[in-house]
Amino acid sequence: MKSVDKHGKIIRAATKVFAKKGFFNARISDIAKEAKVADGTIYLYFNNKFDILxxxxxxxxxxxxxxxxxxxxxxxxxxxxxxxxxxxxxxxxxxxxxxxxxxxxxxxxxxxxxxxxxxxxxxxxxxxxxxxxxxxxxxxxxxxxxxxxxxxxxxxxxxxxxxxxxxxxxxxxxxxxxxxxxxxxxxxxxxxxxxxxxxxx
Amino acid sequence: MKSVDKHGKIIRAATKVFAKKGFFNARISDIAKEAKVADGTIYLYFNNKFDILxxxxxxxxxxxxxxxxxxxxxxxxxxxxxxxxxxxxxxxxxxxxxxxxxxxxxxxxxxxxxxxxxxxxxxxxxxxxxxxxxxxxxxxxxxxxxxxxxxxxxxxxxxxxxxxxxxxxxxxxxxxxxxxxxxxxxxxxxxxxxxxxxxxx
Amino acid sequence: MKSVDKHGKIIRAATKVFAKKGFFNARISDIAKEAKVADGTIYLYFNNKFDILxxxxxxxxxxxxxxxxxxxxxxxxxxxxxxxxxxxxxxxxxxxxxxxxxxxxxxxxxxxxxxxxxxxxxxxxxxxxxxxxxxxxxxxxxxxxxxxxxxxxxxxxxxxxxxxxxxxxxxxxxxxxxxxxxxxxxxxxxxxxxxxxxxxx
Amino acid sequence: MKSVDKHGKIIRAATKVFAKKGFFNARISDIAKEAKVADGTIYLYFNNKFDILxxxxxxxxxxxxxxxxxxxxxxxxxxxxxxxxxxxxxxxxxxxxxxxxxxxxxxxxxxxxxxxxxxxxxxxxxxxxxxxxxxxxxxxxxxxxxxxxxxxxxxxxxxxxxxxxxxxxxxxxxxxxxxxxxxxxxxxxxxxxxxxxxxxx
DNA sequence: AATGAATGAGGTTTCATTCAT
DNA sequence: TATGAATGAAACCTCATTCAT
Structure with a gap:
């Protein structure tokens, strides 16, 4: 699959990042980078940072x-x-x-x-x-x-x-x-x- | 101590504020206001926000x-x-x-x-x-x-x-x-x- | 570059502001305003105030x-x-x-x-x-x-x-x-x- | 002389501190400490930081x-x-x-x-x-x-x-x-x- | 004259979110 | 859908100056 399941990719990336840095110290851009996705893309799948958590x-x-x-x-x-x-x-x-x-x-x-x-x-x-x-x-x-x-x-x-x-x-x-x-x-x-x-x- | 126990006042204020908002959402100015003290005063008694916690x-x-x-x-x-x-x-x-x-x-x-x-x-x-x-x-x-x-x-x-x-x-x-x-x-x-x-x- | 050469714009604005106020008295927001750019934008092009200088x-x-x-x-x-x-x-x-x-x-x-x-x-x-x-x-x-x-x-x-x-x-x-x-x-x-x-x- | 010539003491201290840190990075408290004088005392002899310089x-x-x-x-x-x-x-x-x-x-x-x-x-x-x-x-x-x-x-x-x-x-x-x-x-x-x-x- | 605790305005920097492309 | 440059609000912390003692 080429780039399908962005949602899942972001979730997995976020899990890793939240675990490593904690929620408040995790940046959206960290998650985006980890998920190999643009920052803005995250907001196509989630309403905000909390929503991701x-x-x-x-x-x-x-x-x-x-x-x-x-x-x-x-x-x-x-x-x-x-x-x-x-x-x-x-x-x-x-x-x-x-x-x-x-x-x-x-x-x-x-x-x-x-x-x-x-x-x-x-x-x-x-x-x-x-x-x-x-x-x-x-x-x-x-x-x-x-x-x-x-x-x-x-x-x-x-x-x-x-x-x-x-x-x-x-x-x-x-x-x-x-x-x-x-x-x-x-x-x-x-x-x-x-x-x-x-x-x- | 000049007027009262500032250290204690700040600690008590911080306890209340941290409890209400959580550490990351608590602002120094919240604690200062609660303690009826200037923002800067807090730094006479504590090194930083973590130190307070x-x-x-x-x-x-x-x-x-x-x-x-x-x-x-x-x-x-x-x-x-x-x-x-x-x-x-x-x-x-x-x-x-x-x-x-x-x-x-x-x-x-x-x-x-x-x-x-x-x-x-x-x-x-x-x-x-x-x-x-x-x-x-x-x-x-x-x-x-x-x-x-x-x-x-x-x-x-x-x-x-x-x-x-x-x-x-x-x-x-x-x-x-x-x-x-x-x-x-x-x-x-x-x-x-x-x-x-x-x-x- | 999106609209124009932001880097150059900021450099030029900073030159003017530093010259007018001196480094320490120049505020980032002064430079930003002069460059017609948001404060945060400056940090996309420079690491910190010194870096600009x-x-x-x-x-x-x-x-x-x-x-x-x-x-x-x-x-x-x-x-x-x-x-x-x-x-x-x-x-x-x-x-x-x-x-x-x-x-x-x-x-x-x-x-x-x-x-x-x-x-x-x-x-x-x-x-x-x-x-x-x-x-x-x-x-x-x-x-x-x-x-x-x-x-x-x-x-x-x-x-x-x-x-x-x-x-x-x-x-x-x-x-x-x-x-x-x-x-x-x-x-x-x-x-x-x-x-x-x-x-x- | 016990504590006479505070003025001179402060001047000498300030010279040292300004030289070491530069004017903007020198703190009044640095000068006070160097001069072995209270912060407030400085303002009995000088109007403000510039005045000292x-x-x-x-x-x-x-x-x-x-x-x-x-x-x-x-x-x-x-x-x-x-x-x-x-x-x-x-x-x-x-x-x-x-x-x-x-x-x-x-x-x-x-x-x-x-x-x-x-x-x-x-x-x-x-x-x-x-x-x-x-x-x-x-x-x-x-x-x-x-x-x-x-x-x-x-x-x-x-x-x-x-x-x-x-x-x-x-x-x-x-x-x-x-x-x-x-x-x-x-x-x-x-x-x-x-x-x-x-x-x- | 001397102190130093207290003040509080102000600046750099971060970062969630937006939006033009 | 996807991008990522741009935004700008917000917060920690510093420090010159004041003033009660």
């Missing part, structure tokens, strides 16, 4: 949703599904630093400015976790008193913070596998020692 | 570290200490939205630009969690196979994500107490139903 | 070098060549006050800041004088004990100071021709009366 | 005038007097780079802004040269057709340009003595070889 975010998260959905379709045990989610997320973040960065940026910065924008794909993604939890509760595998709306935040937050640290190039002492196992364990078993109970209980 | 962050986190330390000093049971940490953090974030925002901003945006800056107070803060976990492991209250370095990230990340959502003005369906209890439970007991074990075991 | 200087001196070279090519007698140089320089300075000013500014102010910049065209220009002197020495028309490296400075300095005074609007009592003749005489014959010798000789 | 200039040139006058008072032969002027000027410029710099700055930059300021001491200084020439003409030692008003400019300009180059740290190949002798020779004898005449004459 949102598109990048939605697209990348969308791909993640698809992959995750496919992967989880093969599994029925909610415990296993949670493990898969955790492992897959961490694996992707490790593999695709740009995506990890863009999530960081999008989630913490943009909302301030475009509060009216609702990250639809992102909601979908996080809701995969709550649906796993609900399924587990229905099957009596997970505790009924867990609030899926809170648990999904806790789990995503934990994973995201770990990815953030990875991107800082600090503490790369643990492998993805080790980390995924730890996190899965923490959320499945908690951190109490066997036989130990919560105090006062 | 870092100072705000360090100061706010520093206060949090102090409060948390005091609070935890009264308790000896690691389980209880974890509960206290979680509850206190969420309480503070709910009470002080600005602080929550500034943490978000500082942690996700700045690092890209000043990677060489190490958030010392922040490390201190997160390490409170790992020290609680270590203490629990020594006392056989927490599982020995938990890696404190990962657990601290997971716990902080979970709390931070929850605070983020609160700040978006969405889903304020749960109280701080409920949420704190949920999160404490998730990390202490995990989400497995009583009697359930991890698969493959 | 240097370009102006090099360009103007370059033109002078070319004209001078052409003019001198027609003459073979070093005495005449010196006379031509002096006359032409003074004529140009009188005609083009801006150029004279820019030389003043460039030579005395900028060097302090960008000592690493070597005025190549300017060196070329001044070296025209020394080459005339050398030629004269080879032909036994000029004294052999004259050091061309010093004489060129003396001659250029003399001309430049005279141009400086003209630009102050003081003492315009003498015409270019009178002045050129005087200066030529001074440098050719010296100021000793016929028959007079240096003392102690 | 002018004072520095007048003072330094004034000293030069005094020294030169004293030196010349001992000599009666105009040829010798010219030689003394040239040698003394170059010696001072070599010895006191700051002075040389300040002359450069003052003469080329300031005039643009304060055209109404007439450098009285400076005029006095340059007029020493013309008075030497007039004296020589009266005594039939210098040619009568020399215009002293032009010759003084030529001589001062030549010396100033040479000093400028010295301050650039380039070409320090010749000593003050060699240079002074060359310049004296050039102006006394001209550059024509013995027996040679101007063309067309």
């Amino acid at each position: 949102i598109s990048v975010f939605e697209q990348e998260i969308g791909r993640l949703v698809d992959q995750m959905t496919t992967l989880l379709a093969k599994e029925d045990d909610p415990r296993r599904m949670l493990e898969i989610f955790i492992t897959k997320h961490l694996t992707e973040m490790k593999k695709n630093r740009n995506l990890a960065e863009v999530i960081q940026i999008e989630l913490r910065q943009t909302n301030k400015l475009i509060r009216d924008y609702r990250n639809n794909k992102f909601s979908e993604y996080v809701n995969i976790v709550s649906s796993i939890i609900k399924k587990g509760q229905e099957e009596n595998v997970f505790r009924k008193d867990i609030l899926p709306g809170i648990a999904k935040r806790a789990i995503f937050g934990a994973l995201d913070e770990i990815a953030r640290i990875w991107n800082l190039n600090l503490e790369t002492e643990y492998t993805v596998e080790e980390t995924a196992k730890q996190v899965t364990d923490i959320f499945q078993l908690g951190i109490l020692a066997p036989g130990e109970k919560k105090p006062e209980g | 870092i100072s705000v962050f360090e100061q706010e986190i520093g206060r949090l570290v102090d409060q948390m330390t005091t609070l935890l000093a009264k308790e000896d049971d690691p389980r209880r200490m974890l509960e206290i940490f979680i509850t206190k953090h969420l309480t503070e974030m709910k009470k002080n939205r600005n602080l929550a925002e500034v943490i978000q901003i500082e942690l996700r945006q700045t690092n890209k630009l000043i990677r060489d800056y190490r958030n010392n107070k922040f490390s201190e803060y997160v390490n409170i969690v790992s020290s609680i976990i270590k203490k629990g492991q020594e006392e056989n209250v927490f599982r020995k196979d938990i890696l404190p370095g990962i657990a601290k990230r997971a716990i902080f990340g979970a709390l931070d994500e929850i605070a983020r959502i609160w700040n978006l003005n969405l889903e304020t369906e749960y109280t701080v107490e409920e949420t704190a209890k949920q999160v404490t439970d998730i990390f202490q007991l995990g989400i497995l139903a009583p009697g359930e074990k991890k698969p493959e075991g | 240097i370009s102006v200087f090099e360009q103007e001196i370059g033109r002078l070098v070319d004209q001078m070279t052409t003019l001198l090519a027609k003459e073979d007698d070093p005495r005449r060549m010196l006379e031509i140089f002096i006359t032409k320089h003074l004529t140009e300075m009188k005609k083009n006050r801006n150029l004279a000013e820019v030389i003043q500014i460039e030579l005395r102010q900028t060097n302090k800041l960008i000592r690493d910049y070597r005025n190549n065209k300017f060196s070329e220009y001044v070296n025209i004088v020394s080459s005339i002197i050398k030629k004269g020495q080879e032909e036994n028309v000029f004294r052999k004990d004259i050091l061309p490296g010093i004489a060129k400075r003396a001659i250029f300095g003399a001309l430049d100071e005279i141009a400086r005074i003209w630009n102050l609007n003081l003492e315009t009592e003498y015409t270019v021709e009178e002045t050129a003749k005087q200066v030529t005489d001074i440098f050719q014959l010296g100021i000793l009366a016929p028959g007079e010798k240096k003392p102690e000789g | 002018i004072s520095v200039f007048e003072q330094e040139i004034g000293r030069l005038v005094d020294q030169m006058t004293t030196l010349l008072a001992k000599e009666d032969d105009p040829r010798r007097m010219l030689e003394i002027f040239i040698t003394k000027h170059l010696t001072e410029m070599k010895k006191n780079r700051n002075l040389a710099e300040v002359i450069q700055i003052e003469l080329r930059q300031t005039n643009k802004l304060i055209r109404d300021y007439r450098n009285n001491k400076f005029s006095e200084y340059v007029n020493i040269v013309s008075s030497i020439i007039k004296k020589g003409q009266e005594e039939n030692v210098f040619r009568k057709d020399i215009l002293p008003g032009i010759a003084k400019r030529a001589i001062f300009g030549a010396l100033d340009e040479i000093a400028r180059i010295w301050n650039l740290n380039l070409e320090t190949e010749y000593t003050v003595e060699e240079t002074a002798k060359q310049v004296t020779d050039i102006f006394q004898l001209g550059i024509l070889a013995p027996g040679e005449k101007k063309p067309e004459g």
Whole structure:
């Protein structure tokens, strides 16, 4: 294909540039150069700089949703599904630093400015976790008193913070596998020692 | 100090402005106006805009570290200490939205630009969690196979994500107490139903 | 070039503005307005304010070098060549006050800041004088004990100071021709009366 | 003396700072620090930044005038007097780079802004040269057709340009003595070889 | 007379966006 | 569709000057 899918080319370029420089420090001309396109061309496909960020975010998260959905379709045990989610997320973040960065940026910065924008794909993604939890509760595998709306935040937050640290190039002492196992364990078993109970209980 | 504590006034103003607009959209003149000070005055106390952000962050986190330390000093049971940490953090974030925002901003945006800056107070803060976990492991209250370095990230990340959502003005369906209890439970007991074990075991 | 030669337009505008206000008091917006161009446009053609000054200087001196070279090519007698140089320089300075000013500014102010910049065209220009002197020495028309490296400075300095005074609007009592003749005489014959010798000789 | 002569201290400090940084790049606080005085104190002795420059200039040139006058008072032969002027000027410029710099700055930059300021001491200084020439003409030692008003400019300009180059740290190949002798020779004898005449004459 | 904290106007430069080609 | 030269608003930061102490 000669020069088709300019849209995709720009999205890919923007992902790279945003990840490297952050949204505010990225220039439209950086993206244009990376996409081998004229500056003005970008405005044929996007309304403004924010629009690019949102598109990048939605697209990348969308791909993640698809992959995750496919992967989880093969599994029925909610415990296993949670493990898969955790492992897959961490694996992707490790593999695709740009995506990890863009999530960081999008989630913490943009909302301030475009509060009216609702990250639809992102909601979908996080809701995969709550649906796993609900399924587990229905099957009596997970505790009924867990609030899926809170648990999904806790789990995503934990994973995201770990990815953030990875991107800082600090503490790369643990492998993805080790980390995924730890996190899965923490959320499945908690951190109490066997036989130990919560105090006062 | 001539009239009052200008440094403090600027810090407080900056916290408010950064929280409201985000770092990049905050103008120095906004901060100056909020602090009722001339633009130039700010540069008598800070080197540049980044310096303000870092100072705000360090100061706010520093206060949090102090409060948390005091609070935890009264308790000896690691389980209880974890509960206290979680509850206190969420309480503070709910009470002080600005602080929550500034943490978000500082942690996700700045690092890209000043990677060489190490958030010392922040490390201190997160390490409170790992020290609680270590203490629990020594006392056989927490599982020995938990890696404190990962657990601290997971716990902080979970709390931070929850605070983020609160700040978006969405889903304020749960109280701080409920949420704190949920999160404490998730990390202490995990989400497995009583009697359930991890698969493959 | 879209509409016209923007680069040239800016150079010409800058020459005028620098001459009128001096480098430090000239604002970019002054130049932009004079060139009928947007402020930002200037930065499409020059890196910064200094770059403009240097370009102006090099360009103007370059033109002078070319004209001078052409003019001198027609003459073979070093005495005449010196006379031509002096006359032409003074004529140009009188005609083009801006150029004279820019030389003043460039030579005395900028060097302090960008000592690493070597005025190549300017060196070329001044070296025209020394080459005339050398030629004269080879032909036994000029004294052999004259050091061309010093004489060129003396001659250029003399001309430049005279141009400086003209630009102050003081003492315009003498015409270019009178002045050129005087200066030529001074440098050719010296100021000793016929028959007079240096003392102690 | 404890803290007397603040005026003098500031002048000396300013000379140093202007020489090092140039007028526009020198900050009042630099001068204050160099003079070990508070910023505000400077305004008790000078009206503004320009006022300092002018004072520095007048003072330094004034000293030069005094020294030169004293030196010349001992000599009666105009040829010798010219030689003394040239040698003394170059010696001072070599010895006191700051002075040389300040002359450069003052003469080329300031005039643009304060055209109404007439450098009285400076005029006095340059007029020493013309008075030497007039004296020589009266005594039939210098040619009568020399215009002293032009010759003084030529001589001062030549010396100033040479000093400028010295301050650039380039070409320090010749000593003050060699240079002074060359310049004296050039102006006394001209550059024509013995027996040679101007063309067309 | 001396201080130095505070002021605030002002300039260079950047960069998202436009639009004539 | 595509280009990229041109725009011009906007922001950080500097620094001469003031003035309360």
